[in-house]
Amino acid sequence: MKGRGWVLLAVIGLALALTGAAGAQTTEPPSGQPPTEDEVNAIAKNMYCPVCENVPLDVCPTLACQQWRDQIREKLIEGWTEEQIHDYFVLQYGDRVLAAPPRSGLNWLIYIGPWVLIAAGAIMLARLLWRLRAPAAGPEPPPQPPANGPDDYRARLEAELKRRDLKD
Amino acid sequence: MSEQLEPTKDKAARKASPVGVALAWLVVLGLLAVVAIQLRATMQGGMGIGQPAPAFTLSLFDGGEIQSADLAGKVVVVNFWASWCAPCEEEAEELQMAWEIYEPGGEVVFLGVDYADTETLARAYLERFQITYPNGPDLGTRISQAFRIRGVPETYIIGRDGLMKYIKIGPFTTLSEILAAVDRALAE
Numbered sequence: 636m637k638g639r640g641w642v643l644l645a646v647i648g649l650a651l652a653l654t655g656a657a658g659a660q661t662t663e664p665p666s667g668q669p670p671t672e673d674e675v676n677a678i679a680k681n682m683y684c685p686v687c688e689n690v691p692l693d694v695c696p697t698l699a700c701q702q703w704r705d706q707i708r709e710k711l712i713e714g715w716t717e718e719q720i721h722d723y724f725v726l727q728y729g730d731r732v733l734a735a736p737p738r739s740g741l742n743w744l745i746y747i748g749p750w751v752l753i754a755a756g757a758i759m760l761a762r763l764l765w766r767l768r769a770p771a772a773g774p775e776p777p778p779q780p781p782a783n784g785p786d787d788y789r790a791r792l793e794a795e796l797k798r799r800d801l802k803d
Numbered sequence: 804m805s806e807q808l809e810p811t812k813d814k815a816a817r818k819a820s821p822v823g824v825a826l827a828w829l830v831v832l833g834l835l836a837v838v839a840i841q842l843r844a845t846m847q848g849g850m851g852i853g854q855p856a857p858a859f860t861l862s863l864f865d866g867g868e869i870q871s872a873d874l875a876g877k878v879v880v881v882n883f884w885a886s887w888c889a890p891c892e893e894e895a896e897e898l899q900m901a902w903e904i905y906e907p908g909g910e911v912v913f914l915g916v917d918y919a920d921t922e923t924l925a926r927a928y929l930e931r932f933q934i935t936y937p938n939g940p941d942l943g944t945r946i947s948q949a950f951r952i953r954g955v956p957e958t959y960i961i962g963r964d965g966l967m968k969y970i971k972i973g974p975f976t977t978l979s980e981i982l983a984a985v986d987r988a989l990a991e
Contacts, residue, residue, distance in 0.1 A: 684919060685919050685944055686919050686954075697887070698887040699885065699887040699919060699920075702886075702887055702920070702921045702924060703921065705921070706921045725943075726942065726943065727940065727942060727943070728919055728943065728944055729943040729944040729945065729948075730943075731944065741837065744834075744837065748834070751830075755827075
């Protein structure tokens, strides 16, 4: 019984060790497998080389861009994340390499500006609509004839015409 | 008369607050200023002869760094290059030969600025052409932006007074062309 217990414990221990090893293997990056073109291009498509302006790095045909893609591949093999690679390229070549400017300094204008303008436009539109609707909402007061308005004028006009008729 | 009073009242009610108007103008003027600054920078073009050379710091491949302020009183030859740049190869040997001529005198400093390049290939390029003058990457493309370069290779010769004396767009074709340009800057 005592011997069986030890055997059982050893089997359980071995099983746990193997499970742990298997688990550890799955968390490690695949070794010996270079990153595919798609993996490299997935990072490269969000970057621009300063030599070929307005051409994304993933489709840029120049030698300089090819070297940059190779560099991305090297960094991926070393286990770098996309963010680390972006940071490295910004450090080496400046913000211009990024497809979207970093959220810092005056760059915030680009991100906040459109929303501020949209909000301002929405407020103006809402005010305009409210103003247009406002008169229809309440009953309109009947127009008050002016004290010495049309009636007085008509009376004077008729009197003048009568006077002219009499003259004739 | 009273009919005329109604719209006047309405206009007064509709009139925006002065703070709002001032803010709106501020936003518009601010946006215009940003656009103007960007346009000015874009339209500025390259550097010109006689202009003060921009201040810069070059981090070297071999460690350490060189600050342009420390080179005051010397003629400085700043060469922008890259390992992917075929025309740069045409002048690489001549630049090294020129450096070997001026280095003992101590009056001229050659600096290589590696533009938008990868370090491994840049180092291989320096080794291939046996370049010994100080070289370093253009980190953040700050130096090339300060010099407003249009491409590589480009070479700028700064006089002892810190003013731009000579600008070469494209590669030097002969050693004598480099020597003539540097000697002219030395003579001034």
